[in-house]
Amino acid sequence: MRLLIVEDEVKTGAYLQQGLNEAGFTVDVATTGENGLHHAMTSVYDLIILDIMLPGVNGFEILKKLRENGHLSPVIFLSAKDRVEDRVKGFELGADDYLVKPFSFSELLARIRALLRRGRTIESHQISVADLNVDFLKRRVTRAGNRIDLTAKEFSLLELLIRRKSEVLPKSLIASQVWDMNFDSDTNVVEVAMRRLRSKIDDPFESKLIKTIRGMGYSLEDPHTS
Amino acid sequence: MSFWRRSLTFRLVCLFVLVSTSLLIGLGLLTLSATKDHFLELDEVYLYDKGLLVQEIAQNASSSEEVVKKVSLAFNSQPDLSLAISDQSKVLYKSPGFEFPAYLLIQVEDQISQSSHSSHSGQSGAVMQWLAGTQTMRAVSIPVDGLTVVLAVNTLHHDHFMASFRALMWVYVAVAILLSGLLGWWVTRRGLRPLLPIIAKASHINAAQLNDRIPTKDVPVELEPLARTLNQMLERLEHDFARLSGFSSDLAHEIRTPLSNMLIQSQVTLSKNRSVDQYQETLLSMVEELERLASTVSDMLYLAKTENHLEIPNQSSVALEAEALELLTFYELLAEEKFVTLKVTGEGTVMGDRLMIRRAISNLLSNAIRHAEAHTHIGIEIDHTAQVTTLSVANVGETIPLPIQPRIFDRFFRSDQARTHPGLEGAGLGLAITQAIMQAHGGTISVSSAQGHTVFTLSFKTTG
Numbered sequence: 001m002r003l004l005i006v007e008d009e010v011k012t013g014a015y016l017q018q019g020l021n022e023a024g025f026t027v028d029v030a031t032t033g034e035n036g037l038h039h040a041m042t043s044v045y046d047l048i049i050l051d052i053m054l055p056g057v058n059g060f061e062i063l064k065k066l067r068e069n070g071h072l073s074p075v076i077f078l079s080a081k082d083r084v085e086d087r088v089k090g091f092e093l094g095a096d097d098y099l100v101k102p103f104s105f106s107e108l109l110a111r112i113r114a115l116l117r118r119g120r121t122i123e124s125h126q127i128s129v130a131d132l133n134v135d136f137l138k139r140r141v142t143r144a145g146n147r148i149d150l151t152a153k154e155f156s157l158l159e160l161l162i163r164r165k166s167e168v169l170p171k172s173l174i175a176s177q178v179w180d181m182n183f184d185s186d187t188n189v190v191e192v193a194m195r196r197l198r199s200k201i202d203d204p205f206e207s208k209l210i211k212t213i214r215g216m217g218y219s220l221e222d223p224h225t226s
Numbered sequence: 227m228s229f230w231r232r233s234l235t236f237r238l239v240c241l242f243v244l245v246s247t248s249l250l251i252g253l254g255l256l257t258l259s260a261t262k263d264h265f266l267e268l269d270e271v272y273l274y275d276k277g278l279l280v281q282e283i284a285q286n287a288s289s290s291e292e293v294v295k296k297v298s299l300a301f302n303s304q305p306d307l308s309l310a311i312s313d314q315s316k317v318l319y320k321s322p323g324f325e326f327p328a329y330l331l332i333q334v335e336d337q338i339s340q341s342s343h344s345s346h347s348g349q350s351g352a353v354m355q356w357l358a359g360t361q362t363m364r365a366v367s368i369p370v371d372g373l374t375v376v377l378a379v380n381t382l383h384h385d386h387f388m389a390s391f392r393a394l395m396w397v398y399v400a401v402a403i404l405l406s407g408l409l410g411w412w413v414t415r416r417g418l419r420p421l422l423p424i425i426a427k428a429s430h431i432n433a434a435q436l437n438d439r440i441p442t443k444d445v446p447v448e449l450e451p452l453a454r455t456l457n458q459m460l461e462r463l464e465h466d467f468a469r470l471s472g473f474s475s476d477l478a479h480e481i482r483t484p485l486s487n488m489l490i491q492s493q494v495t496l497s498k499n500r501s502v503d504q505y506q507e508t509l510l511s512m513v514e515e516l517e518r519l520a521s522t523v524s525d526m527l528y529l530a531k532t533e534n535h536l537e538i539p540n541q542s543s544v545a546l547e548a549e550a551l552e553l554l555t556f557y558e559l560l561a562e563e564k565f566v567t568l569k570v571t572g573e574g575t576v577m578g579d580r581l582m583i584r585r586a587i588s589n590l591l592s593n594a595i596r597h598a599e600a601h602t603h604i605g606i607e608i609d610h611t612a613q614v615t616t617l618s619v620a621n622v623g624e625t626i627p628l629p630i631q632p633r634i635f636d637r638f639f640r641s642d643q644a645r646t647h648p649g650l651e652g653a654g655l656g657l658a659i660t661q662a663i664m665q666a667h668g669g670t671i672s673v674s675s676a677q678g679h680t681v682f683t684l685s686f687k688t689t690g
Contacts, residue, residue: 082527100524102519102523153555180552181556182581183528183588184521184524184525185556185588186592189556189557189559189560192559192562192563196559214510215509
């Protein structure tokens with residue numbers, strides 16, 4: 001997967017590049033609008049991350065030119081501007097996501113992965129990780145053949161984790177996806193919910209599937225494959 | 227046009243001049259016409275007076291010839307008076323050098339035929355008037371024993387008087403208008419003079435001396451409301467400004483503390499070689515600190531936008547019980563941990579922004595759970611009357627002392643002034659945000675706390 005980052009703040013660009021490289025992406029960085037536009041028009045990227053405030057050509061203009069020329073790669077805007085009009089403008093121009101600085105790296109990563117997966121995977125009815133099996137149609141969870149009863153929210157939480165297995169999901173993303181809490185809310189709730197889910201999924205078993213990545217979030221993965 | 231808008235003096239002077247011009251011209255025209263009427267009356271009286279004389283002479287005469295002779299003799303010495311005497315068929319006598327217009331003579335003849343039938347109606351005709359060359363003539367006809375005597379007088383001396391009177395009048399009017407303009411200017415300047423101290427005071431007020439006030443004692447009564455309104459404005463500005471200043475210093479403090487923590491921690495960590503675990507620990511603690519900072523900044527931005535009405539609430543119908551129940555699914559986990567039970571009762575629908583209202587309720591719930599004693603109950607009660615729809619969150623816990631109750635809605639307010647556990651309490655913006663959201667919806671937030679029971683109430687206007 002090849003990504004382009006257009007960001008005039010050199011440090012931000014470098015850290016993002018490092019982080020995304022380590023997450024398995026190939027990343028090009030452009031530090032000016034002109035450069036970024038040139039890269040985006042001449043090479044093929046799976047996803048483009050655009051800062052809005054750029055010297056020369058700004059992020060909105062880059063996106064506009066790209067869409068006019070038929071480049072349809074998904075675009076995520078990064079911006080310190082938090083005005084509703086900016087968001088609206090971004091989405092109107094055809095952006096796929098909009099993140100306001102400061103954002104957490106795990107949040108960006110989770111959104112990049114969501115965008116890249118979009119439209120490519122068929123939502124399966126049933127997913128297994130190690131000996132854990134989740135059937136979404138029957139809403140049934142089994143681990144090592146044992147039926148596990150979950151509450152509705154616990155099931156939603158597990159569904160989120162397993163559909164995005166091996167990804168680190170930040171607490172804020174979990175709160176917004178499972179409880180529709182789209183603002184900075186008490187993320188202690190997510191910790192409690194995660195503890196409960198673990199008590200049912202992991203505690204009775206030898207191998208633990210749900211991992212806490214401190215300072216980042218949670219992920220569900222098969223401990224033997226990673 | 228712009229000058230008209232800008233200068234009050236100019237405007238008032240114009241109005242003065244307009245008013246005095248119309249008054250003076252009206253007065254002038256009235257005087258002229260009255261004078262004219264008066265002269266006409268004088269002439270009429272004069273002519274009829276002479277007419278009586280003619281009649282008197284005629285009564286003492288025996289024949290028409292004698293009448294003509296005596297009358298012409300009597301009036302020869304009166305230069306401003308002309309005379310014509312005629313019987314039914316012809317003119318018997320005419321003042322020399324004076325021509326009566328033909329139409330008058332015909333009229334005279336008509337009148338003669340009329341008056342021959344009627345008795346001595348001395349006042350039979352009105353005063354007749356015509357122009358002979360440059361002179362205006364006035365005449366009356368008097369029937370005397372079958373004769374008609376026409377007496378005419380020229381109005382030359384009146385005309386002279388009228389001409390000079392008219393000229394004098396218009397000069398006076400012009401001067402008076404000019405004077406009234408000047409007077410208007412002076413009066414306006416004088417009348418506006420009480421504004422000067424207000425202007426002087428207002429021009430000296432700046433951010434550093436917002437506590438200064440415009441004097442209201444010595445200003446005229448009409449200006450007192452203005453001065454008072456300005457003072458009220460200053461009061462509001464002063465209040466907002468003080469809040470803003472306090473806010474800036476709070477903000478600086480709020481950000482400075484974690485920044486200095488992180489700086490010290492990084493430098494201490496770097497001061498010697500450490501194990502990977504220790505580095506990780508440092509980074510993790512920094513992440514926590516930074517996340518808190520980020521959330522403080524975004525809360526502050528949200529607060530600023532809400533307070534300044536940049537975040538305009540979408541108006542849609544929001545069912546409070548539905549929102550509260552949904553939030554309960556989120557918070558009940560936290561509540562169960564503390565052995566606290568949550569319950570929603572009642573219902574009510576308000577107009578507003580769903581997400582903002584949700585955030586307001588969420589803040590109250592989060593606070594209530596944080597401050598609730600274990601094994602107690604938190605009640606969310608929704609109620610509505612014709613005027614207000616309320617949502618209140620009640621918890622059992624430490625009482626909020628009365629003196630600090632109004633202050634808990636201030637930004638960065640924490641009951642614990644030492645701020646020893648910022649992580650536990652959040653940035654101290656929750657209630658300020660809730661209040662700002664309520665204000666943006668035209669509602670209010672209030673608190674009551676006594677004997678371990680604390681109730682926060684959101685009040686919305688009932689709609690529909």
